[in-house]
Amino acid sequence: MASLAHDIERVDLNLAGGKQDQYAATFGGLNFMEFYGDRVIVNPLRIKQETKAEIEASLVLYFTGVSRESANIIKEQSANVVKGEGDSLAALHRVKEEAVRMKEAVLKADFNAFAASMRDAWESKKRMAKNISNPMIDELYRVAVNAGAKGGKVSGAGGGGFMMFFVDPVDRPHLMRTLRANTELNGSVLNCTFTDLGAQSWRKSK
Numbered sequence: 354m355a356s357l358a359h360d361i362e363r364v365d366l367n368l369a370g371g372k373q374d375q376y377a378a379t380f381g382g383l384n385f386m387e388f389y390g391d392r393v394i395v396n397p398l399r400i401k402q403e404t405k406a407e408i409e410a411s412l413v414l415y416f417t418g419v420s421r422e423s424a425n426i427i428k429e430q431s432a433n434v435v436k437g438e439g440d441s442l443a444a445l446h447r448v449k450e451e452a453v454r455m456k457e458a459v460l461k462a463d464f465n466a467f468a469a470s471m472r473d474a475w476e477s478k479k480r481m482a483k484n485i486s487n488p489m490i491d492e493l494y495r496v497a498v499n500a501g502a503k504g505g506k507v508s509g510a511g512g513g514g515f516m517m518f519f520v521d522p523v524d525r526p527h528l529m530r531t532l533r534a535n536t537e538l539n540g541s542v543l544n545c546t547f548t549d550l551g552a553q554s555w556r557k558s559k
Contacts, residue, residue, distance in 0.1 A: 354552060355379035355393070374509070381551030385456045404462040405547060410522040411464065412545040413502075415532055417493065419513030419540075444480035451477065468519045471504035478506065485511030493538055500524075500531035517545070 358375040362368045372393060376386055380395050383405065387394040451474035458466035475494075479486045485507065493516060494505055501524035508515040520528045529542045 354554060370510075377551075379551045381548045383459065383547065385452070398456065398459055400459060401462070404459070407462070407464065407522070408459070408467070409545060409547055410525065411519050413497075413518045413520060413525060413528055413532070414543040414545045415493065415497075415516045415518065415540050416543060417489065417513050417516060417538075417540045419489070441481050444477040447477035448474055448481070464519075465503075468503035471506055471517075471519050475504070475506035478511065482511070487512065490516070493532075493540070496531065496535055496538065497528060500528045502528055 355372070355376045355378075358379070359372050362375070363370060363372075372388060373386060376393055376395060377384070380397075383398045383400065385396045385398060387396070451470050455467060455470040455474070458464070458470055490507060490511075490513075497505055497516075497518045497520075502518040502520045505516055505518040507513075508517055518528065532538065532540075532542050
C-alpha cells in the first residue's frame, strides 16, 4: 500500500518528495524507518505504554492556517543538494543524525533529549532551503517558546501547514491557551494522539 501510494505521487504525478509520509501513514505506530533505494525497513519502536502516554501528553499540534505547495520547497532542497551547496548538504546530514538521536531518546524515555533533538533538527532543517521557515513561522515559534514549549518544528516540507511543539504536560494547557488567544496568529490548536493502526483497506463483499 505504501509503495503504491509513493508511485502514484512520485512517479505518476511527478510530485517531488520522499517516502516517509506514505510509510508512516500505512504502518501507524512509532517507527524508525530506514530507506535504501527501493528497499524500506520499518522498525517498530518497543516502548513502554507510559512513555508513549508521556510523549502524547507533551505534544501540541498547531495548524498555521496556511497551505503550501510542498513539492516546490522539496525541489529547492533537492536542487541545493545537487548543486553541492555546503550548508544545505550539511544540514541534511544533521537532520538524518537527529532521527537516530531522537530514536534513542524515545527508547530511553529521555524527554529532555527528545526536546533538544527536536530543537536541533528544526535549526538544521531551516538551513536546507530558504522557504522552509518565514516570519509567520518564526513568530509562532517565539510565542510558543515564551509560553513554555521546549522545542518545536514544522511538519513536512515547511512554509506552512502544521507545527508541532513539545512541552511539559504541566505547561501544556497554558501553551494551548496562549496560542489560541494570540489574535496575530490565524491558526488553530489541535490535540495529538498516536494510532497503532495505519491505513487499512478491504475488499467490498458482493
